[in-house]
Amino acid sequence: MTNKLKVAVLGGGSFGTAIANIVALNGHHTYLWMRDTENAEKCQREHENTRYLPGFKLAPSLQITSDLEQAINATDLVLVSIPSHSFREVCRQIKPYLKADAIVVSTAKGIEPGTFNLMSDILEEELAGQAIGVISGPNFAKEIVAGQHTATVVASEDEYVVSTVQSTLSSATFRVYANQDRGGVELAGALKNIYAIICGMAAAIGAGKNTQAMLLTRSLAEMGRFAGVMGGNPMTFLGLAGVGDLILTCTSDLSRNYRVGYSLGKGQPLDEVVSGLGQVAEGVNTLQQVKEKADAMGVYMPLVSGLYSVLFERRAIADVVRELMLGEQSNDVEYIGNSHGQ
Numbered sequence: 001m002t003n004k005l006k007v008a009v010l011g012g013g014s015f016g017t018a019i020a021n022i023v024a025l026n027g028h029h030t031y032l033w034m035r036d037t038e039n040a041e042k043c044q045r046e047h048e049n050t051r052y053l054p055g056f057k058l059a060p061s062l063q064i065t066s067d068l069e070q071a072i073n074a075t076d077l078v079l080v081s082i083p084s085h086s087f088r089e090v091c092r093q094i095k096p097y098l099k100a101d102a103i104v105v106s107t108a109k110g111i112e113p114g115t116f117n118l119m120s121d122i123l124e125e126e127l128a129g130q131a132i133g134v135i136s137g138p139n140f141a142k143e144i145v146a147g148q149h150t151a152t153v154v155a156s157e158d159e160y161v162v163s164t165v166q167s168t169l170s171s172a173t174f175r176v177y178a179n180q181d182r183g184g185v186e187l188a189g190a191l192k193n194i195y196a197i198i199c200g201m202a203a204a205i206g207a208g209k210n211t212q213a214m215l216l217t218r219s220l221a222e223m224g225r226f227a228g229v230m231g232g233n234p235m236t237f238l239g240l241a242g243v244g245d246l247i248l249t250c251t252s253d254l255s256r257n258y259r260v261g262y263s264l265g266k267g268q269p270l271d272e273v274v275s276g277l278g279q280v281a282e283g284v285n286t287l288q289q290v291k292e293k294a295d296a297m298g299v300y301m302p303l304v305s306g307l308y309s310v311l312f313e314r315r316a317i318a319d320v321v322r323e324l325m326l327g328e329q330s331n332d333v334e335y336i337g338n339s340h341g342q
């Protein structure tokens with residue numbers, strides 16, 4: 001597609017800002033909406049989001065506003081970069097302003113507490129009739145705005161959504177792959193945050209590369225097993241949104257979830273770590289939602305159970321590690337179909 005679209009990105013945090021900047025640099029008429037008027041005016045004036053992405057100049061054409069109607073009105077494509085805890089609330093706010101044929105795409109990586117809704121389930125519920133999709137992949141906001149070569153995945157059952165997102169976002173530094181497994185892609189983005197916390201915690205207690213490789217591989221097995229039971233395609237987990245994002249977030253302290261795990265591993269209490277972060281770490285909530293769901297569905301997720309018992313049942317990390325290592329010996333690679341398998 002060569003024509004220029006009107007695009008709105010909702011959420012003035014690190015990822016919303018990075019995505020809006022890509023779209024604006026591609027020449028689309030782009031609005032970044034944030035709720036904080038003072039910060040919106042400052043970002044617009046300075047062409048920089050000093051609160052979330054200091055040091056990176058944004059495209060001069062990017063319009064930054066706290067006026068939701070201005071951002072959404074007549075918009076062809078809306079990208080929702082609001083954390084899962086507030087995602088539904090913002091979808092309700094935009095509904096009155098949306099064009100009937102606007103595409104709405106989630107970029108959030110979380111699960112709604114209580115309902116186990118993924119963000120695109122919320123889009124379906126709140127914005128029935130709109131064409132929808134999701135974006136997920138190994139995508140640190142900081143590296144995107146720094147122009148690092150990056151790839152992501154757009155997933156939708158609707159071919160028009162996929163092709164529109166690909167043509168609007170792709171550039172010489174940002175590549176967009178397609179997938180039809182919306183639920184699998186979305187679940188992958190949410191689940192990997194749990195394992196990033198575990199890997200951060202492991203690093204804090206001195207884990208070496210053997211341990212890191214074991215954790216990454218068993219995390220992938222656990223993610224695929226859970227997704228299979230939830231109706232996702234386990235093969236999705238071999239792609240960028242699965243193993244790609246798992247590697248990224250489990251091996252870097254650019255990940256907020258990894259940093260949460262690291263601080264916990266160093267003995268800091270959970271509430272202190274979370275409140276000190278100043279940005280969202282979706283993995284803590286996702287852990288609670290997945291633990292509950294896995295228990296209810298009888299899915300074997302020893303890493304999820306172990307982390308949950310450290311964070312919410314006050315068990316010592318060393319005891320949990322010992323129990324995991326001495327658990328019943330099992331197979332390396334599970335056969336697809338044996339999705340509950342141990």
Ligand SMILES: NC(=O)C1=CN([C@@H]2O[C@H](COP(=O)(O)OP(=O)(O)OC[C@H]3O[C@@H](n4cnc5c(N)ncnc54)[C@H](OP(=O)(O)O)[C@@H]3O)[C@@H](O)[C@H]2O)C=CC1
Pocket residue numbers: 011012013014015016017034035036052081082083084086089090107108109110139140141142278279280282
């Ligand atoms: N950062 C990254 O590298 C990536 C993040 N993601 C995902 O994107 C989502 C957003 O993350 P990210 O941008 O990093 O988060 P941040 O913590 O950096 O920013 C969150 C943003 O959401 C805004 N917000 C929160 N609640 C509301 C609300 N009720 N109404 C309006 N705005 C609200 C905040 O506004 P305020 O500043 O006013 O509080 C802030 O601008 C998450 O699900 C994350 O997992 C996905 C890929 C990469």
Ligand SMILES: O=C(CO)COP(=O)(O)O
Pocket residue numbers: 109137138139140141193196245248249254255256257258280281282
């Ligand atoms: O999802 C991310 C990169 O793909 C960002 O991870 P964190 O939310 O842990 O920072």
